[in-house]
Amino acid sequence: MKHIFFVEDNLSLINGLSFAIKKQGYKIDVARTIFEAEVLLANNKYDLVILDVSLPDGCGYDLCEKIRKTSKVPIIFLTAADEETDIIMGLDIGGDDYITKPFKLAVFMSKTNALLRRSCNFIQADTELNSNGINVQLLKGEVYKNGEQLDLTTSEYKVLCLFMENPHIVLSPEQILSKLWDCNENxxxxxxxxxxxxxxxxxxxxxxxxxxxxxxxxxMGYKWNAVDGGV
Structure with missing residues (x-):
């Protein structure tokens, strides 16, 4: 059974989404503050985190950054912060998707299910990518160039992995968006x-x-030019 962690302080939203998530056959834990969230994260392993930005005792962006220091668990931001800069920040610091309130429940659950499926496939995939002197350690989320570790943001890491997994294939900006974030181009x-x-x-x-x-x-777009034949 997939275990989902929901960090949100709106009680009515908690009740509604918890019901919908359980109906899908998932287990769910809920935290209403950053403090509660950190306690639960320290004592449980989750398959997906759903995270609000504005919480009573802090910011969801900060919690996301803490999670990303130790985990690649998928993270969906679910928030009323709908400015373009907010969305870019959420994705750039480690979010896998960004959904703004108000939202349609069916769309939310579809994105949740899709992200859980992709996460499962990622775990079952090869553990390394190697091409053009670049080595990606997928389980660790680390990237090396000629043996030297690179400091990439989560979004840069996602883009790099997508290219290396699809050598010599032209990817349009729209394809990159849809494969990485399930986001509307707006x-x-x-x-x-x-x-x-x-x-x-x-x-x-x-x-x-x-x-x-x-x-x-x-x-047309961009492609990974695997000059050494690596994948």
Whole structure:
């Protein structure tokens, strides 16, 4: 049975979502403060975290960053903070999806189920990716270039893994968005993808101004140019 952790202080929302989640056959724990959440996280293992941003004793972004220091558990932000900068921040610090209130319950449950399926597939997949001098330790969430560890944000890490898992395949910005975040383009647009790729190139390319690993395919998108044949 999948175990879901819901961090939210709105009692009516807690009751409604808890009922819907249990109806899907999942187990759920609930915390209404950062303090309660940290206690439960220290004593339980979860398959998914649903996290509000505004909590009585702190910010959900800070809790997300703490979780990401030790865990790759999928995280969905469920919040009324709907500015583009809020959404980008939530995804960039480690969120796997970002849903704004008000929301449709059917859409929320569909995204939850999809994220749990992808998480299961990720655990069952190969434990390493190797190509172009880049080594990704999937179970540890660590990336190395020629043996030296790189400091990547969660979003940069996701983009890199997607490219390395699909060598020589042109990926459009829309495909990257749909595969990584299940987000509507109204929230995370093509310019955001461009920013992530530019940042990533500065860290993995020998010469970022003339990229050889992540190459741009004019009017189509980007692809991972596996010059060494690695995958």
């Amino acid at each position: 929230y995370i647009d093509k310019n955001t993808i461009t920013v992530y790729i530019r940042r990533l190139r500065t860290k993995i390319e020998d010469n970022p101004s003339e990229p050889q690993k992540i190459v741009t395919v004019r009017r």
